[in-house]
Structures are given as structure tokens and as C-alpha cells.
Amino acid sequence: MRIAIIGSGMAGLSCAARLSQAGLAPSVFDKGRGLGGRMATRRADAGRQFDHGAQVITGEDAAFRRLLDDAKTRGFVREWDIGDGTVKAVGTPGMTAFAKYLAQGLDLHQQTEITSVTLTDVGWDLTADQPVGTYDRVICTAPAPQTSTLAGHALTQPLDHVSYAPSLTLMVALNRPLDAPITQSNPTDALAWIAHDSAKPGRAAQNCWVVQASSDWSVSHLELGKDEIATLMLDLFLGHHGLDATDVAYATAHRWRYALVTNPLRQSFVTSPDGTLYAGGDWCLGPRIEHAWQSGTAIAEDILRSA
Ligand SMILES: Cc1cc2nc3c(=O)[nH]c(=O)nc-3n(C[C@H](O)[C@H](O)[C@H](O)COP(=O)(O)OP(=O)(O)OC[C@H]3O[C@@H](n4cnc5c(N)ncnc54)[C@H](O)[C@@H]3O)c2cc1C
Incomplete structure (x- = not known):
């Protein structure tokens, strides 16, 4: 099955990692240079760096906590003692490390902004500054307003009330x-x-x-x-x-x-009427990395069920 994922933030990477674990080979496209989306690390001159997006990783979902524990065991995530007796999980050496942990072995295409998603007789055509390919399944994990612009025409419900x-x-x-x-x-x-x-x-x-x-x-x-x-x-x-x-x-x-x-959508993802185009991200379930992971993983499980 030819699968394209738009976005290498937590939702896109968790979806890709789960599909890849099941033996599929999704291609991931992102307009940005670095992995991780809003789980971002900015590098500046003189060796300076800043986690200027998400600050810490919290997890209530048992499966997400297991993933975090594995990332800790492998050195991509460590505990940060913030000094008041509280300990928070952070990517190491930057927040993007958690994205890199998930991205291992994936087919990644950074600096590729998808500009159109069009259904044809043979699948979904993706275009960037030139045609990217034709896919049986497409998953869009851009923030809801950007997903609306790119793929809203093909989804079963509007995303306008997501804020x-x-x-x-x-x-x-x-x-x-x-x-x-x-x-x-x-x-x-x-x-x-x-x-x-x-x-x-x-x-x-x-x-x-x-x-x-x-x-x-x-x-x-x-x-x-x-x-x-x-x-x-x-x-x-x-x-x-x-x-x-x-x-x-x-x-x-x-x-x-x-x-x-x-104001999230309050469901794990949304699809096209025929179920071959998916849209998801944190905006489906809530404001945290964990919610993006839950949405991306739910999409992967749905694809695997129907494969
Ligand atoms: C300042 C700030 C602080 C935060 N603090 C925390 C925190 O402490 N803890 C926490 O859990 N969460 C925090 N969050 C929220 C957390 O970062 C997000 O919930 C999570 O990272 C969202 O992941 P996502 O994959 O859904 O979306 P994103 O990370 O936004 O990923 C979407 C990706 O899609 C790409 N994209 C968009 N359009 C296109 C296109 N047309 N073609 C190709 N690629 C495209 C983008 O470049 C991006 O990489 C914070 C967010 C911010 C901004």
C-alpha cells in the first residue's frame, strides 16, 4: 500500500512509526527543515540552543508512558528536575530528540511543502513544487486551519470550530x-x-x-x-x-x-467519505504532545485494520 504522511510532528511520526512497525513503508513529507513540528529546538550561533516550542513531555495514557520509558532507556528522553521536587520528561539533547527517536528508519522528506492533494482514478496525487507521487492512503497532520486549506474539500466534516x-x-x-x-x-x-x-x-x-x-x-x-x-x-x-x-x-x-x-475536535481523526484520506493531529484531542501521539496512532491502527 502506498502511504503518504504530511507532517513530521508527533502525530505524523507516531502514525508512520506504527505503520512501519507493521511492515508498511509510509513516506513522510514536511515543509520544515527539522523534525518534530512544534516539538522544536532552535540552534543559534556560539553553540546556543533553545526548545522554543513544547517545553516538557507529559503522559497519562499507559501506552504513551511506555513509549516515553523506552525513549528514556535509549537516551532520547531524560528527566528534568525543575527544582521544586517536580521532575519532567524532556527530549535530550533537545526536544526534537523525541521526534528523532520515532523517526528512526522512516522514509523522510523534509523541506517539501505539499500544496495540493487531489483524488484521481488511481489514488491521491500529491504535489509540492512538483508532483510528489500517487498514494492509496494520505494522512494530513498539519494544524487544523492548514489541513482545512489543503484537504478540507475531501473531508466528511468541517474543522472550523477547532481553535x-x-x-x-x-x-x-x-x-x-x-x-x-x-x-x-x-x-x-x-x-x-x-x-x-x-x-x-x-x-x-x-x-x-x-x-x-x-x-x-x-x-x-x-x-x-x-x-x-x-x-x-x-x-x-x-x-x-x-x-x-x-x-x-x-x-x-x-x-x-x-x-x-x-477547542479540539473531540474525536481521534477525520476521514474522506471513502476512508482513504485521513486528517489528525493534536487538534483532534487536546493541547499536548500526547494528544498528537494518540491521534497519529489511532489513524495508523485504522489503516492497519482496513489493510
Ligand atoms: C510554545 C508551545 C509550547 C508548548 N508546550 C507544550 C508542552 O510543554 N507539553 C506538551 O505536551 N505540548 C506542548 N505544546 C503543544 C505540542 O507542541 C503540540 O501539541 C504537538 O507538538 C503537536 O503535534 P502535531 O504533530 O499534531 O502538530 P505539529 O507539531 O504542528 O506538526 C505538524 C507538521 O506539519 C507540517 N506541515 C504543515 N503544513 C504542511 C504542508 N502543507 N506540507 C508539509 N508539511 C506541512 C509542519 O511543518 C509541522 O512540522 C506546546 C506548543 C507550543 C507551540
Whole structure:
């Protein structure tokens, strides 16, 4: 069976890994350079790195927890002691490591943006900047608004009511030590999350911090330029810690337009009427990596049942 998966985030990779485990050979396409989608690690000059998307991996589902345990055993995930007696799982040496763990042995095509998905007499034609191929099954795991644009015409139900909160994120490296907790979570403040990213296990000895604006602040500043966002967030961060501009070695911002799902579809995936095109991702079930994994895995199981 010829299978194409759009997206190498957690949903796409978990689907591909399960299919591959069952002896199928899906091809995975992603427009980005790196694996992992929103489970992202940004590398900057001077050996700096920042997990600027998902911060930690949590799991309630027993099968997902087993997967996390296996990834820990193999060194792709480690426990991060955040200093208040709480321990969180993180990819090592960056959050993308968890994606790399799932991606082992898969047929991956990065920097390939799929621009159309069309049903013909012989299957689904995928196009990027040129024809990509014809497939018996296609799985689209882009965020819901992007899935709607790409494949909405072929799905049995609209995805309009799925909603997300955006997240504006500042990545900052300091050139002097900062005496602050490893993580600070203040959901009602403009800077809702501040984390000493370099304090995660397996990172280089750097002084890199990741700062996420609250969802209200992100909504009200979403359309500013990235430099303006960086300047405003940096001012707030410096003020919060009594630092000044000379303490900053590096700063940049990232805009996540579709960061955290606020109103999911509440079913594991959606298909075309004939069941050969699937769409899924975190937006089906909830706002976390685990939800993306559940959706991707459910799609794979459905394909295997009908194969
Ligand atoms: C700032 C932030 C903080 C977060 N914190 C946490 C956290 O601490 N814990 C947690 O569990 N979750 C967290 N999340 C949520 C978590 O990252 C997501 O739930 C999960 O990674 C979603 O996976 P996914 O595969 O559904 O989607 P994505 O990761 O978005 O993957 C979709 C992929 O599709 C690709 N794509 C889209 N369109 C196309 C196209 N046309 N052609 C080819 N490729 C395409 C994209 O490039 C992307 O790689 C956070 C998210 C953000 C942004």
C-alpha cells in the first residue's frame, strides 16, 4: 500500500512509526527543515540552543508512558528536575530528540511543502513544487486551519470550530548568571512561563532562557513584527529580573500562531467519505504532545485494520 504522511510532528511520526512497525513503508513529507513540528529546538550561533516550542513531555495514557520509558532507556528522553521536587520528561539533547527517536528508519522528506492533494482514478496525487507521487492512503497532520486549506474539500466534516491559542516566545541568552528559579509559571502575567533552558539535562553549559507570553498577551501582540515582539518581551524579562541590556548576549522571538489547542475536535481523526484520506493531529484531542501521539496512532491502527 502506498502511504503518504504530511507532517513530521508527533502525530505524523507516531502514525508512520506504527505503520512501519507493521511492515508498511509510509513516506513522510514536511515543509520544515527539522523534525518534530512544534516539538522544536532552535540552534543559534556560539553553540546556543533553545526548545522554543513544547517545553516538557507529559503522559497519562499507559501506552504513551511506555513509549516515553523506552525513549528514556535509549537516551532520547531524560528527566528534568525543575527544582521544586517536580521532575519532567524532556527530549535530550533537545526536544526534537523525541521526534528523532520515532523517526528512526522512516522514509523522510523534509523541506517539501505539499500544496495540493487531489483524488484521481488511481489514488491521491500529491504535489509540492512538483508532483510528489500517487498514494492509496494520505494522512494530513498539519494544524487544523492548514489541513482545512489543503484537504478540507475531501473531508466528511468541517474543522472550523477547532481553535488554538497563539504563543509568542522569546529566546534569550545572557552573559552573566541569573539567580532565578529553573522554571517560573505565572499564567496571569504577561510572561507566563520562564525557563532556564540550558538547565535541562544533556544541554551545553550555556545561559539560554525560553520565555513564553501568556495567551492574552500573545493575542494582543500577534501581528507585530518579530523584532518588535522580541524588544517588548525582552524589556519585560529584563525588568522582571532586574537586568539591563548589557546582560544580553542574544535575543530573538518566534510567533506560534497555532500553539495550544483550546477547542479540539473531540474525536481521534477525520476521514474522506471513502476512508482513504485521513486528517489528525493534536487538534483532534487536546493541547499536548500526547494528544498528537494518540491521534497519529489511532489513524495508523485504522489503516492497519482496513489493510
Ligand atoms: C510554545 C508551545 C509550547 C508548548 N508546550 C507544550 C508542552 O510543554 N507539553 C506538551 O505536551 N505540548 C506542548 N505544546 C503543544 C505540542 O507542541 C503540540 O501539541 C504537538 O507538538 C503537536 O503535534 P502535531 O504533530 O499534531 O502538530 P505539529 O507539531 O504542528 O506538526 C505538524 C507538521 O506539519 C507540517 N506541515 C504543515 N503544513 C504542511 C504542508 N502543507 N506540507 C508539509 N508539511 C506541512 C509542519 O511543518 C509541522 O512540522 C506546546 C506548543 C507550543 C507551540
